[in-house]
Amino acid sequence: MQLQELFKTKPIYHEITEIRTQLKKDITPEDRRYLEEREEQIRAYSVFLLDRVKNREEGAFEELMQIKDMRNFLHFYTHHIREYHKFRYGKQNVLHEVRFQIFYHVVNNYRIYNEPHEISLLIMSMRNWIRQKVSGALKSTYNPKDDERLEAIFLEETEIDDTEMLVRDLVDRYLDDEERMVFEMKFFEERGFVEIGIEIGASKDTAQRRYKRALNKLNKILTKEL
The missing domain is CATH 1.10.10.10 (Winged helix-like DNA-binding domain superfamily/Winged helix DNA-binding domain)
Structure with a gap:
């Protein structure tokens, strides 16, 4: 299964965790090589995808947002922000603003670290400010x-x-x-x-x-x- 399809249903974080758990065990050189190659494939896929988003390549951002990790982040913070504002804003409005802030952050602010867990690093970089940014946009835009x-x-x-x-x-x-x-x-x-x-x-x-x-x-x- 291609990584793009796999990570629509399985978080990259889980895959990386499983690989590193196996690498700590007493396994054959062949299995170790396979797992290391697998981790490298995930790193290359994640970094290349974010680089495509930064370059505003058509379809790249939608592919990023189909990744299970990103969908989880999107829907968690959409609900969290709506709850914070006592559900005064429609779900689609909040979803749109969260997506916009993610896109803006990747294109303009995020520095790619070239790591296998690149998507987790991206998510961690947004957690402290996403509610503030989206709340400000909602207040100024949707009245x-x-x-x-x-x-x-x-x-x-x-x-x-x-x-x-x-x-x-x-x-x-x-x-x-x-x-x-x-x-x-x-x-x-x-x-x-x-x-x-x-x-x-x-x-x-x-x-x-x-x-x-x-x-x-x-x-x-x-x-x-x-």
């Missing part, structure tokens, strides 16, 4: 107070089963094409502003401004200020 205010107005006098129909009706009637596109991707699909910006061919800040404009317009409609 949960605005989201919650809008959702509260929608739900105040409307049955939950009819909420989406009401929202979509207001969106179709009162938002222009640019506002509608951004609002639907953010509100209904819970996509991040970086991703939305790429989708509409604009910057993250532009996507955020359009979403805020749409929110303000809908808030005014719902509070009878229009």
